[in-house]
Amino acid sequence: MGSVSSYTFTNVQAAHNISASFAINTYTITASAGIDGSISPSGSVNVNYGSNQTFTITPNLGYSITSVLVDNSSVGSVSTYTFTNITANHTIAASFAINTYTITASAGTGGTITPNGSVNVAFGGNQTFNITPNT
Structure with missing residues (x-):
């Protein structure tokens, strides 16, 4: 029957079986880093509903983290960031500057x-x- 929220047996004249299966909702965190550093994991990271996901931001030698934006809001120049109890899609972006x-x-x-x-x-x-x- 596909993905339905209800099913009605009509004019029942024999025994029937009904079975439902479920899958957890998943969300995507899009992680990116500017030149002169990296973020791990990077790219599109799929996570399950309610789970946590940690990202590590690492500048290249001679560079510093200048900002980390989570959903376009600054969280400072942190070297790690953890999304907790994930219930939606998110973005995280890191930028760097030379020392x-x-x-x-x-x-x-x-x-x-x-x-x-x-x-x-x-x-x-x-x-x-x-x-x-x-x-």
Whole structure:
């Protein structure tokens, strides 16, 4: 009879059997990560009604997690997130940014250093300083 919510036997004149089978509802969590990192598991993850599903967010070397969006709302820059008691479809998306480091340069009397002060350098980057003594 297919998927029906009721069945009526009409004009019953003999014994009959009726059997019903059921399947748990499943939902999809769509997980994605921007470049420079990953989320696991990723892609379309099918989960059963009422279950929990944990995701692990990992930045590549030299990068940090900048945000994690769950159903388009920020949950911060967390490295794991668990959906609990799942009763609907969801999305989770992670983004990343390269780490930057500050080099503080200063010169004492008798010369200069260029650039001077705080200089931000991206992970793996190079920065040259020119050091010139006074005459």
